[in-house]
Amino acid sequence: MNKHTLLKSGKFSLMVAITALLLSGCDSRYLVLNPQGPVAHEEYRLIVLSAILCAVVVIPVLAILVYIIYRYRDKPGNTAPYTPDWDDSKTLEIIWWGIPVIIIAILGFYTAKSTYALVKPPVTNAKPITIQVTSLDWKWLFQYPDQKIATVNYVEIPAGVPVQFELTSDAPMNSFWVPELGGQEYTMPGMAMRLWLQADKPGTYFGSGANFTGKGFAHMRFQVIAKPQSEFEAWAKQIKETAPALTKDGYQKLTQKGLADKMSFSSYPPGLFNEVIDKNGGKYMRHHMKNSHGSETETDHSKMDHSEMDHSEMDHSEMDHSEMDHSEMDMSHTDAHMSK
Template sequence: MRRKLTKYAAPLLIMLMMVMLSGCSTNMMVLDPKGPVGADQRDLIYIVTILCAIIMVPVILLTAWIVWRYRDTKDNKAKYMPTWSHSALAETIWWGIPIIIIGIIGVFTVKYTYALEPSKPLDSDKKPLVIEATSLDWKWLFTYPEQDIATVNYLYIPEDRPIEFHLTSDAPMNSFWIPQLGGQIYTMSGMSMKLNLQADEPGVYYGSGANFSGEHFADMRFEVTATSDEEFNQWVDKIKAVPDALTLEGYEKLAEPASSPVQSFNSFPEGLFNKIVNKYVVDKPAHHHGE
């Protein structure tokens, strides 16, 4: 009875793990990039996965073969060598190949780490659009300094144009993430981080806070709509026509811990982002990463 349970336990466990992981893929967004940063990060994932598989797949297959080949049964014909202890060729193979592959992974990692430095401007003949993103409890405030408009929990961006995000927090540390456009970056009080992304095609992309931050953490999601330049300008004009402006008093109310619906503001106080960054700074200027 025990042998039967052992025989079927491993396959059942593997199947259970596959079912559980299938619900955590977020539709494999990181493997379906829609921008240059996301595409490079996907390529690095593929390269490292393939190189690791060169080591792992043979090891897993050999482990299964060894367990079966040298199983304890009366009719097993496996060669018995009780005094065997060393093979220079075997040790060269199982140490040499992983060392070479780790070296190759290191080269690719260094190359992509430098190329994907978050504050590094993207190659483009178009001027970047600056968007200031502030993580609050439990919502995202986005201000467009060039357009003098603000939104809560949603973004509009022009396609095929670099977006220069400036990020900070007026709440516990969080993490800004648009999976199909690029990797996450932390938002921290008293710091201004910079992240350059770009959408290569129109679409609606999922965004979220990727760092647990309390009771309504699950509400820190936002949609990113990438449109043509003409449609983006029309959207800006539409927001300019809304009746509400974000005042300092309104911001203080917005910053209170609570979830928030989508909101739009036709203006916001000048220098609001810098005020938020320097809110917790004492006797010295705040740190601006990448500037």
């Protein structure tokens, strides 16, 4: 292949790439770069900061590369100095080690600041709601403990209200992700993970599983529909009055591998979410969530301290659910472990 053919092929590839990029903007948005909630806005600022700091490094490096290739090219009459014995420069060492250290320090500071700022929802007069999420093969089940209703493959929330998602899985591990509202959180069998999100305004937001789970993974999508508080309450009331109930047998059918359409249920078996966790070996994971009287704190979610429900720092390296004998478990050791 000659030089002319290579040049022509390169121009064609570049045109295809540019065309694909432009056409992609006709049908969809770059969801991660379209924040619609306080969590997404904070993460967006981190993305922009990271891009700027990367550009501070990448652009000068590429410019220096071009300069060096041109200045020190092998060409008759090139007057570039030839110094074969040069092997060290304290000034250059300080520059190419100092700049990355400064960049990492800046990124680390703002990342830690944003992480701690997002432990709890911002101060608001709106009462938070709780939604329990269970990932299945290959569908999503959403339970509303306060409204006592459930949905499949879609979830409605009040706009401007913090939503505490409690996440688990009754199938292989997955990842719950609503790009325009915030980052993803894993759903794991035997675990109750936590993720709070909020939509600033009414709208329909794309949600998806972000962890490969087999044949139907590509279809594990759901809609997050944010509505004004009054419309959300009217919707919940309508579901309560008109939709069928989700029975134990109905849930077992949902757990079977396969795709499902959107569904709504006026009720579901009490304690279903916790039963799913316990079934997958996670009973001890909820022990620390009991109140001082020893009863499960499942009824009043609005009074729960979300900072106590953050499991992201827990050490699970020694927890093999398949081999653990719960009857011989030392609960005092578990309490000490969970308090870390």
